[in-house]
Amino acid sequence: MRNIRLTVAYDGTDFHGFQVQPQLRTVQGVLQEALRLITKEEALQIHGSGRTDAGVHAWGQVVNFVTRSRIPVEKWPVALNVRLPNDLVIREAFEEPLDFHARFSAKRKVYRYMIDRAPYPNVFQARYAYHVPYPLNPDRMREATAYFIGRHDFTSFCAAATPVEDKVRELYRIDFEEKDSFLSITFEGEGFLWNMVRILVGTLILVGRGRLSPDDMPAILEARDRTRAGFTAPAHGLTLWEVIYQ
Amino acid sequence: MRNIRLTVAYDGTDFHGFQVQPQLRTVQGVLQEALRLITKEEALQIHGSGRTDAGVHAWGQVVNFVTRSRIPVEKWPVALNVRLPNDLVIREAFEEPLDFHARFSAKRKVYRYMIDRAPYPNVFQARYAYHVPYPLNPDRMREATAYFIGRHDFTSFCAAATPVEDKVRELYRIDFEEKDSFLSITFEGEGFLWNMVRILVGTLILVGRGRLSPDDMPAILEARDRTRAGFTAPAHGLTLWEVIYQ
Structure with missing residues (x-):
């Protein structure tokens, strides 16, 4: 075999x-x-x-x-x-080796979320980018991400129906890349809960629009309550970028 | 009005x-x-x-x-x-002004053709890039394009059924851009004949693969014979990039 x-x-x-x-x-x-x-x-x-x-x-x-x-x-x-x-x-x-398992052997995962900030959606990226035609302040968004790096209980940032008990996960980095009208946010972590990246992105968008402050993040994390975080950004902006083994 | x-x-x-x-x-x-x-x-x-x-x-x-x-x-x-x-x-x-006409007032057009040279097609660009999984030598291709710049009779580089009589067109520039597995070729000219960019690209691909030499280009142009040029590269790699109205 x-x-x-x-x-x-x-x-x-x-x-x-x-x-x-x-x-x-x-x-x-x-x-x-x-x-x-x-x-x-x-x-x-x-x-x-x-x-x-x-x-x-x-x-x-x-x-x-x-x-x-x-x-x-x-x-x-x-x-x-x-x-x-x-x-x-x-x-x-x-x-x-026969003991390799795509899921259990995985050490880290990298997800990328793409936002299109042009006034109208880019036709060539409409399937891969979430269109947000409002001004977003990337500096505020970056500031907010500082609170997510490290080991945290992400109960507020996963679907309420998430079946796993332990909602503590470690995030290693959140990077921003701006190119033309696009803002890509890359998340690297040991693992992600159900809808976690999409809820983090929905929350960061509210920060970028000024609806939430970066300094609101610690209280949202501590609340362990899904309703305190932002909306779930749509699926089509999200890409599983890489799975890292050993 | x-x-x-x-x-x-x-x-x-x-x-x-x-x-x-x-x-x-x-x-x-x-x-x-x-x-x-x-x-x-x-x-x-x-x-x-x-x-x-x-x-x-x-x-x-x-x-x-x-x-x-x-x-x-x-x-x-x-x-x-x-x-x-x-x-x-x-x-x-x-x-x-009322005398503006999208076609007759146009001074220049820019087309871009995208080639994906990865071993397997990039799923996110499969609708927009022509997949060519063979080694292409961009230096040879660039060398060939030098013969196309300027004013030429492009009879060899348009569909045999092209209805217009005058097949002389001026090409201002042909630029190459390489990024990851992609090779984009940008053509700027006063106007283009039917299938002209796609036949130029098909011919350049044969040059890049070594099937034609850059120095074959003058004879192909002079022949004024569609059968002497390369194949018509597929439509899906081609994008009308810009129309310039001074």
């Missing part, structure tokens, strides 16, 4: 998220079907580094699967890409 | 080109319908700076129309954008 790890990019627009769902087009479903066709292993299952919600994109999602197939590791991308639709592309393949 | 000029961006993927065609979704058709709804002028007609073929995009297409409407010029973009689909956006509006 061999354990194959793939780096997967997808445009999430036309997928109902990552996880397999009956009758719906999902990343895991489409990828698993292609792999079963190639390997003729009907029970073949892929493991993702994590689910992405409907509409969320990926540049560096990571999946692994265990197979009896003897296809050389460097042939996997092309073998899969000829069978996959245009909105799902395998970028790389590696062979890993 | 007032003459309104609009700067229009569109993702050409889901349009059957610019020009109105019965039963088909075209840029002119969708835009004219929105304008007729707003102005209630059934005969309202828009003039484009030129047609773009099916699948070709625009960042700075220019159109004009004459109307009795008293909507202030700065209100036109928002009035239209709320009615237009996501793949067609009005970026700017200006009022022009």
Whole structure:
């Protein structure tokens, strides 16, 4: 048996998220079907580094699967890409020890959220950027992010229905990049709760617009109450950028 | 009567080109319908700076129309954008003298062609970049472009069915920009023949791959024979970038 790890990019627009769902087009479903066709292993299952919600994109999602197939590791991308639709592309393949697991072996994740601040949405980025046609002050937003770096209980910044108990996560960095009308915010952390990046972004947008102050952040974190933070920014601005192992 | 000029961006993927065609979704058709709804002028007609073929995009297409409407010029973009689909956006509006015509008043046009040289297509640019997974030598391509700059008969570099008689055009510049896996080629000229940019790009790709030499260009130009130049690069890599009216 061999354990194959793939780096997967997808445009999430036309997928109902990552996880397999009956009758719906999902990343895991489409990828698993292609792999079963190639390997003729009907029970073949892929493991993702994590689910992405409907509409969320990926540049560096990571999946692994265990197979009896003897296809050389460097042939996997092309073998899969000829069978996959245009909105799902395998970028790389590696062979890993049998104990490697895309989710449990992951050490850090990087997400990127893109905001388009032009007066009207850029047609070429409309699928990948959230259009915010209001003045945003990036200095205020940067100031607010200082309160999120480090180890915090992010209960206020995750969906109220989040199933996990422990809501303490460590954030390593939040970087801003401005280019033309776009503002990209990159988050690197040990892991993220459900909707966490989107709620952080929704809150930072309120700070950028002057509806919240950077100094409001400590009280919102301490409240451990979802209703205290900002809105959930839409899925289509979010991209799972990279998953870091070891 | 007032003459309104609009700067229009569109993702050409889901349009059957610019020009109105019965039963088909075209840029002119969708835009004219929105304008007729707003102005209630059934005969309202828009003039484009030129047609773009099916699948070709625009960042700075220019159109004009004459109307009795008293909507202030700065209100036109928002009035239209709320009615237009996501793949067609009005970026700017200006009022022009009555003798302004988007096509006849144009002095120069700028087109951009984007090539993706990654081993597998970038999912986020798959609609806007032509995927060429072969090594391309940009220095050879640049060398070839030197033969195109200036005033030439481009009969070899336009569709054989091109209806115009005079195939002499002046090219002012051809610039290359490399970023990540992308190679963008920008063409600025007084005007372009049917498929001219796409055939120039197809020919430059053959030069970049070593199938043609830069020094073959003068003979191809002199032959005035479409079959001597390279293939017509696909529409989806091409964007009408800007129309210049001094």
